[in-house]
Amino acid sequence: xxxxxxxxxxxxxxxxxxxxxxxxxxxxxxxxxxxxxxxxxxxxxxxxxxxxxxxxxxxxxxxxxxxxxxxxxxxxxxxxxxxxxxxxxxxxxxxxxxxxxxxxxxxxxxxxxxxxxxxxxxxxxxxxxxxxxxxxxxxxxxxxxxxxxxxxxxxxxxxxxxxxxxxxxxxxxxxxxxxxxxxxxxxxxxxxxxxxxxxxxxxxxxxxxxxxxxxxxxxxxxxxxxxxxxxxxxxxxxxxxxxxxxx
Amino acid sequence: xxxxxxxxxxxxxxxxxxxxxxxxxxxxxxxxxxxxxxxxxxxxxxxxxxxxxxxxxxxxxxxxxxxxxxxxxxxxxxxxxxxxxxxxxxxxxxxxxxxxxxxxxxxxxxxxxxxxxxxxxxxxxxxxxxxxxxxxxxxxxxxxxxxxxxxxxxxxxxxxxxxxxxxxxxxxxxxxxxxxxxxxxxxxxxxxxxxxxxxxxxxxxxxxxxxxxxxxxxxxxxxxxxxxxxxxxxxxxxxxxxxxxxxxxxxxxxxxxxxxxxxx
Numbered sequence: 001x002x003x004x005x006x007x008x009x010x011x012x013x014x015x016x017x018x019x020x021x022x023x024x025x026x027x028x029x030x031x032x033x034x035x036x037x038x039x040x041x042x043x044x045x046x047x048x049x050x051x052x053x054x055x056x057x058x059x060x061x062x063x064x065x066x067x068x069x070x071x072x073x074x075x076x077x078x079x080x081x082x083x084x085x086x087x088x089x090x091x092x093x094x095x096x097x098x099x100x101x102x103x104x105x106x107x108x109x110x111x112x113x114x115x116x117x118x119x120x121x122x123x124x125x126x127x128x129x130x131x132x133x134x135x136x137x138x139x140x141x142x143x144x145x146x147x148x149x150x151x152x153x154x155x156x157x158x159x160x161x162x163x164x165x166x167x168x169x170x171x172x173x174x175x176x177x178x179x180x181x182x183x184x185x186x187x188x189x190x191x192x193x194x195x196x197x198x199x200x201x202x203x204x205x206x207x208x209x210x211x212x213x214x215x216x217x218x219x220x221x222x223x224x225x226x227x228x229x230x231x232x233x234x235x236x237x238x239x240x241x242x243x244x245x246x247x
Numbered sequence: 248x249x250x251x252x253x254x255x256x257x258x259x260x261x262x263x264x265x266x267x268x269x270x271x272x273x274x275x276x277x278x279x280x281x282x283x284x285x286x287x288x289x290x291x292x293x294x295x296x297x298x299x300x301x302x303x304x305x306x307x308x309x310x311x312x313x314x315x316x317x318x319x320x321x322x323x324x325x326x327x328x329x330x331x332x333x334x335x336x337x338x339x340x341x342x343x344x345x346x347x348x349x350x351x352x353x354x355x356x357x358x359x360x361x362x363x364x365x366x367x368x369x370x371x372x373x374x375x376x377x378x379x380x381x382x383x384x385x386x387x388x389x390x391x392x393x394x395x396x397x398x399x400x401x402x403x404x405x406x407x408x409x410x411x412x413x414x415x416x417x418x419x420x421x422x423x424x425x426x427x428x429x430x431x432x433x434x435x436x437x438x439x440x441x442x443x444x445x446x447x448x449x450x451x452x453x454x455x456x457x458x459x460x461x462x463x464x465x466x467x468x469x470x471x472x473x474x475x476x477x478x479x480x481x482x483x484x485x486x487x488x489x490x491x492x493x494x495x496x497x498x499x500x501x502x503x504x505x506x507x508x509x510x511x
Binding site: 002017018019020021022031034035036162163164186187188189190191192193195211212213214215216217218219220221222224225226227 | 250251274275277278291292395396397398425426427428429430433448450451452453454455457473474475476477478479480481482483484486487488489
């Protein structure tokens with residue numbers, strides 16, 4: 001097996017709540033090389049927190065330095081709705097971002113609110129991908145995924161699923177092929193990924209790490225050691241995300 | 248991609264410091280909770296040995312679970328017992344002067360405390376009689392505060408510092424510390440040479456290498472959290488940590504073997 005490993009959910013910069021080990025582009029690339037990770041899709045901790053503009057600029061700088069290794073997410077603050085479209089225009093027309101990252105929890109703004117509606121409508125105009133820290137109720141993501149079929153929606157942190165209860169978004173994923181889940185989560189429960197693939201198949205599951213908040217190899221170990229066939233691992237580790245980015 | 252070389256994993260001689268035996272309310276069906284199933288999963292992952300406590304000792308009653316643990320491990324050469332202990336004042340455990348010699352005679356060289364789960368204080372008036380006995384016999388103390396997420400504030404670090412200071416011969420191992428703990432852990436590791444960190448949940452980026460550089464590899468113990476958690480991530484983290492193979496071997500199992508051998 002020789003997979004292309006593409007991290008659909010990584011970050012850039014420092015993090016207020018704890019020490020971050022690799023806080024600059026050069027050291028991040030060294031860590032990626034050590035673990036065999038080809039590309040990181042990154043949003044800035046600054047941009048999903050207090051300062052979207054400066055944070056988005058920092059991501060753009062990293063992408064400029066390592067265009068083959070970093071893919072930029074544009075982030076916007078829903079609490080400043082008038083700035084959303086201009087900042088997205090700047091990110092996509094000038095900074096070379098490829099997708100959108102939302103963080104309703106940090107910005108303390110409901111995912112179903114009107115500001116995020118503007119973001120989804122913006123994404124729909126050119127068939128973009130939106131990764132959100134969470135998408136709230138399964139009914140909501142199912143409704144917007146049906147309304148905007150050309151937008152790819154990534155539900156972050158579905159790795160929190162412990163494999164015991166029902167997977168909340170399973171029905172949505174089976175019905176809406178433009179909805180994906182990422183595996184990022186600190187706890188990695190025994191056999192949970194294997195159960196997820198058994199239930200959903202591997203086509204809509206994306207590996208992500210939250211690096212550099214989380215250790216890249218630790219999060220990789222979730223897939224590398226999983227009891228899955230090679231084809232499923234190839235899809236999860238990067239094949240699916242490459243397909244999304246190329247579409 | 249750089250695939251993991253399983254022969255190199257084997258050469259690390261992994262000794263899992265954080266493993267549980269027996270069914271619990273938290274393990275999914277199919278998880279390895281029996282000795283044969285656990286050993287089979289260890290073989291699949293390349294883990295040579297494991298220090299195990301019993302789920303009934305943490306989730307039901309320490310004396311009951313510790314007894315069950317010895318029974319189930321009677322023919323298991325790769326699994327080593329760790330007893331769950333708590334203060335004796337309520338009469339639910341023997342007094343330390345009786346318990347510890349009996350424990351050592353049974354071949355048990357490590358203990359685990361779960362103060363949050365078992366609802367007791369780790370202040371001096373509660374645990375010092377027990378800790379004094381453990382300190383005398385240099386028995387490693389695994390402190391488990393029941394953390395389920397890195398952002399939880401579940402650990403009383405002032406109390407941990409007091410224990411490390413008052414009992415300098417006692418090896419103290421914090422288990423299931425997460426990425427949110429670094430700003431607590433670094434000064435503790437700086438101050439107290441008897442403090443160790445188990446790695447099943449400590450996935451700070453560059454964390455293993457950074458702690459090795461600052462405090463030495465002897466402060467870290469490989470652990471998985473099996474069978475509730477997957478064993479692969481902690482192996483992968485150590486494997487790709489970028490530290491020397493000798494330091495990897497210390498963390499993988501050398502440090503734990505030394506701690507267990509020193510208990511007498």
